[in-house]
Amino acid sequence: MAIDPVSRVEGHGKVTILLDADDRVHQVRLHIVEFRGFEKFVQGRPYWELPVMVQRLCGICPVSHHLAAAKALDVVVGAPKLTPTAEKVRRLMHYGQILQSHALHFFHLASPDLLFGFDSDVGRRNIVGVAAEHPEIARRGVLLRKYGQEVIRVTAGKRVHGTGAIPGGVNKALTEVERSTLLADAYQMIAWARDAVALVKKLHLSNVALYNSFGAFRSNMLSLVAPDGGLDLYHGALRARDAAGTILFDQMSYDRYWDRITEEVKPWSYMKFPFLRELGPEAGWYKVGPLARVQNCDHIPTPFADAERREFVDFGGGQPVHATLAYHWARMIEMLFAAEEIKELLHDDDLLGDDLVVTGERHRRGVGVIEAPRGTLIHHYRLNNNDQVLRANLIVSTTHNNQALNEAIRQVAKRYLDGRKLTEGLLNHVEVAIRAFDPCLSCATHALGKMPLAVELVDAEGKTIDALTS
Numbered sequence: 001m002a003i004d005p006v007s008r009v010e011g012h013g014k015v016t017i018l019l020d021a022d023d024r025v026h027q028v029r030l031h032i033v034e035f036r037g038f039e040k041f042v043q044g045r046p047y048w049e050l051p052v053m054v055q056r057l058c059g060i061c062p063v064s065h066h067l068a069a070a071k072a073l074d075v076v077v078g079a080p081k082l083t084p085t086a087e088k089v090r091r092l093m094h095y096g097q098i099l100q101s102h103a104l105h106f107f108h109l110a111s112p113d114l115l116f117g118f119d120s121d122v123g124r125r126n127i128v129g130v131a132a133e134h135p136e137i138a139r140r141g142v143l144l145r146k147y148g149q150e151v152i153r154v155t156a157g158k159r160v161h162g163t164g165a166i167p168g169g170v171n172k173a174l175t176e177v178e179r180s181t182l183l184a185d186a187y188q189m190i191a192w193a194r195d196a197v198a199l200v201k202k203l204h205l206s207n208v209a210l211y212n213s214f215g216a217f218r219s220n221m222l223s224l225v226a227p228d229g230g231l232d233l234y235h236g237a238l239r240a241r242d243a244a245g246t247i248l249f250d251q252m253s254y255d256r257y258w259d260r261i262t263e264e265v266k267p268w269s270y271m272k273f274p275f276l277r278e279l280g281p282e283a284g285w286y287k288v289g290p291l292a293r294v295q296n297c298d299h300i301p302t303p304f305a306d307a308e309r310r311e312f313v314d315f316g317g318g319q320p321v322h323a324t325l326a327y328h329w330a331r332m333i334e335m336l337f338a339a340e341e342i343k344e345l346l347h348d349d350d351l352l353g354d355d356l357v358v359t360g361e362r363h364r365r366g367v368g369v370i371e372a373p374r375g376t377l378i379h380h381y382r383l384n385n386n387d388q389v390l391r392a393n394l395i396v397s398t399t400h401n402n403q404a405l406n407e408a409i410r411q412v413a414k415r416y417l418d419g420r421k422l423t424e425g426l427l428n429h430v431e432v433a434i435r436a437f438d439p440c441l442s443c444a445t446h447a448l449g450k451m452p453l454a455v456e457l458v459d460a461e462g463k464t465i466d467a468l469t470s
Contacts, residue, residue, distance in 0.1 A: 014030075014031040014454040014455070014456070015028065015029070015030055015031070015409055015430055015434075015454070015455045015456075016028070016029045016031060016268075016455070016456045016458055017413050017417065017455065017456070017457050017458070018458050018460075019457065019458065019459050019460055020460050021460040023459075024414075025410065025413045025414045025417055026460070027410070028406055028409045028410035028413050029268055029269070029406065030269070030271075030402070030405050030406050030409060030434070031268055031269050038054060038056075038057055038392070038394065039392045039393060039394055041053075042054065042381075042389045042392050043388075043389050043390065043391070043392065044388050044389060045388060045389050046387055046388055046389075047073055047076055047167065047381065047383055047387055047388070047389060048073075048166070048167060048387075050069045050072075050073060050381065050389065051066050051067075051069045051070045051073065051163075051165055051166065051167070052066070052161070052163055053069075054066070054068075054069045054379070054394075055160075055161045055162075056161070057394075057396075060101060060104070060440060061097065061101055061372055061373055061374070061440060062160055062161050062162075063093055063094060063096070063097035063152055063156065063162070064094075064097060064370060064372035064373065064377050065372075065377070065379070066156070066161075066162065066164075066165055067090060067093065067094055067165055067234075067368075067370050068368045068369065068370045068372075068377050068378070068379040069368060069379050069381075070090070070165035070166065070167060070368065071235075071366075071368030071369070071370060071379070072366035072367055072368030072379045072380065072381050073167035073168075073366055073368070073381070074167060074168055074358075074366070074368070075255070075363055075365070075366035075367065075368075076167060076362065076363050076364070076365075076366040076381070076383060077167045077168045077358075077359050077360070077362065078168075078358075078359055078360025078361040078362055078363065079167070079168035079169065079357075079358035079359060079360060080360075081358070082168070082169050082358055083169060083353070083355045083356060083357070083358055084350040084353065084355075085170070085173050085350050085351065085352075085353030085354070085355055085356055086168075086169035086170045086355075086356050086357065086358070088345055088348055088350050088351055089155050089164065089170045089172070089173060089174065089351060090155075090164075090165055090170060090234065091234050091341070091345060092151060092155050092174075092342060092345045092346070092351065093151070093152060093155035093156050093162075093164060093165070094233060094234045094370065095151070095233070095234075095338040095341045095342050095345070096147075096148045096149070096150075096151025096152045096155065096338075096342065097148065097152060097373065098148075098233060098334060098335070098337075098338040098373055099144065099145075099147065099148035099151070099189070099193075099335055099338040099339055099342065100144070100145045100146075100147075100148025100149050100151075100152065101148070101373035101438075102290075102331050102332070102334060102335040102338070102373055103141055103144035103145040103148060103196075103335060104141075104145050105331065105373070105435075105438045106141070106196065106200070106328060106331060106332060106335070107127075107130070107137065107138065107140070107141025107142075107144070107145075107196075108127045108141060108145075109127075109435055109438070110328055110435055110436070110438075111127075111130055111134075111137065111141070112124075112125040112126050112127065112129055112130055113125065113428070113432050113435070114200070114203050114328065115130060115133075115134060115137075115203075116129065116133075118425075118428055118429055118432050119425055119428075122424060122428070125428070137199070140192045140195070140196070143192070144189060144192055144193065144196075144335070147182075147185055147189050148338075150182065151182060151342060154174060154178045154182060155170075155172075155174070157171075157172065166357070168357045168358050168359050169356045169357035169358055170356050170357075171356065172356070173351060173352055173353055173354065173356060174351045174352055175352070176352060179346055179351060179352065182342070182346055183343070183346045183347075186339070186342060186343040186346055187343065189339045189342070189343075190304065190336070190339045190340055190343060192339075193332070193335050193336040193338075193339040194304055194336060196332045196335060196336070197308050197329075197332045197333055197335075197336055199332075200328050200329050200331075200332045201308075201311075201329055203328075204325065204326065204328075204329050210325075211323055211325045211326070212323045212325075212326075213323070214323070214324060214325050214412065214415075214432070214433070215324035215325070215408035215409070215411045215412045215432075215433035215436070216322055216323045216324055216408075216411065217322060217324070217404070217407045217408060217411055218243035218322050219243055219285060219286055219287050219322065219403075219404055219407070220240060220241065220242050220243060220248065220276060220279070220284065220285070220286035220287070221240065221241045221286055221287055221288070221291075221292035221295065221296050221320070222238065222239070222240045222261075222276075222286045222287075222288050222292060222296070222376060222400065223238075223239060223288060223292050223293040223296045223297070223371060223375070223376055224236035224237065224238060224239070224254070224369060224370075224371050224376065225237065225239045225250075225251075225296060225297050225298070226297075226301075227251070228298070228299075229297060229298030229299065230297055230298060230299050230300065230301045231293060231294070231297040231299070231300045231301065231305075231309075231334075231337065232301075232371075233293075233334070233337075233338075233370070233371035234370060234371070235370070236371075237250075237251040237252055237253055237254065238251075238252040238253075238254050238257065238260065238369075238376075239251065239252070239296055240260070240276060240286065240296075241295075241296055241320070243320065243322065244319065244320070245295070245319065245320045248276065248278075248279075254367060254369040254378070255367045256367075257367065257369065257378055257380075257395075259277070260276060260277055260278070261274055261275070261276060261277065261395070262274070262275065262277050263275075263395070263399075264281050269402075271398070271399055271402050272395075272399055272402065273285065273402050273403050274286075274395060274399060274400050274402070275403075285402075285403035285404065286400065286404070287375075287400075287401055287404040288374075288375030288376045288397055288400040288401055289327065289330075289331075289373075289374050289375035289397060289401060289437065289438070290327055290330035290331040290333070290334050291321070291326055291327045291330045292375065293330070293334065293371060293375075294309055294312060294313075294330040294333055294334065295312075295313060295316075295320050295321065295330075297309075300333075300337050302336075302337050302340035302341060302344070303340070304336055304340060305333055305334070305336045305337035305340055308333045308336060309333055312326075312329060312330065312333060324408045324411075324433055324436045324437075325432075325436055327436045327437060327438070328436065331438070364382060364383045364384075364385075365380075365381070365382050365383070366380075366381050367379070367380045367381075368380075372396070372397050373397075373438065374396075374397035374398055374401070374437070374438050374439065374440055375397030375398075375400050375401060376395075376397060376400055377394075377395075377396055377397055378393070378394065378395040378396075379392075379394055380392065380393040380394070396440070397440070398437070398439040398440050401437050401439065404437070405433075405434060405437055405439060408433040408434070408436070408437070409430055409433055409434065411433075412429050412430055412432075412433045413426070413430065416429045416430075417457075421457075421466055422455060422457055422466045422467070422468040423468075424468070426455075427455055427468050430455065454467065454468075454469045455467065455468050455469075
């Protein structure tokens with residue numbers, strides 16, 4: 001069985017469900033079969049083009065690639081520490097990106113499933129249906145995203161594919177008018193983000209049996225954390241935990257990430273399979289993103305989000321929460337954190353400074369890591385003596401989550417596939433599991449086109465016995 005293509009995610013993919021001789025689910029594969037090859041495209045280009053070039057990987061999270069590349073090139077130009085103005089303008093840009101991306105995913109892509117139910121009519125289960133039956137929820141989703149995009153415009157110059165971050169700093173600060181305009185709406189954004197957390201928490205707690213079991217699996221977790229163990233989505237060091245919550249390594253500098261993380265290639269996907277070296281490919285795969293980050297950190301440095309984090313952790317009863325649908329709950333906690341961080345940064349006069357760029361001793365290699373909306377994002381570049389890119393390696397958030405996505409789909413297929421026939425209900429249940437991760441398959445492969453889902457059902461002899469497309 002194959003689902004081809006997947007809907008309401010970014011990118012294009014296909015799911016194949018393989019049956020054994022007894023028609024039970026044997027294996028599930030999420031295929032990403034289209035290719036863009038940005039790691040090759042950037043070879044030979046001068047390094048200063050990269051922060052703008054790599055944004056074309058994705059129209060949804062260009063800021064994440066913009067900043068990860070800029071952070072890698074900070075090392076190249078000898079700027080391991082930016083000026084306070086540059087650091088805070090970049091942080092403001094990043095939290096605007098987190099806010100708008102999380103709002104887009106939850107309100108536009110995920111809420112139709114959560115508000116109407118996974119088995120509801122497909123014609124109703126979309127953002128138009130949400131706007132018709134829950135107009136205030138839809139309106140807030142639009143305005144939260146709009147505000148995040150305005151933060152990006154002010155800091156990066158444009159809402160999409162801006163130029164604000166440059167190697168060693170930024171090319172603009174904020175004006176007093178820009179700061180005042182954003183501050184006027186900042187407190188409303190926090191209030192709406194708090195309401196969003198309350199909404200997703202209510203949905204989860206109203207049907208705990210479903211939400212805790214749907215596509216659930218145990219795995220390791222990886223993310224950046226601040227030096228004090230707090231949640232920091234812009235900078236930090238790597239921390240990993242096992243499925244029981246025990247720390248595997250902590251405060252590891254990401255400039256040698258390859259000492260801990262490596263990638264496996266499989267013939268049926270252009271997306272690689274990362275794993276922790278010390279555990280090997282079978283036991284070392286992990287999840288990244290909101291569900292990992294909210295539990296991997298020790299605290300969140302804003303009051304409302306940290307209170308919600310404590311409640312979320314308490315919900316696990318002393319064990320990490322591994323429910324796939326809990327990604328939505330964690331994602332809204334992060335959206336609240338982003339709104340609070342934006343408000344705090346806007347009160348900082350450093351945003352108005354004029355000391356924007358640092359340079360120092362040059363290097364030929366740079367690694368930049370950031371927590372993108374979907375999870376840990378790694379940009380790694382090597383340059384030649386002519387300041388051209390010699391080699392590039394990008395490990396994007398959805399690539400980190402590759403095996404986790406496959407496992408979530410397998411759990412759902414085992415539970416909801418009945419016999420040898422595909423149904424629209426099964427198709428959407430598989431899509432619900434995929435959407436929980438908010439995957440960006442365009443970033444991960446790197447794919448062309450939009451993301452419909454195709455599913456194929458394949459018997460034990462390799463024969464396709466059914467197919468369905470969303």
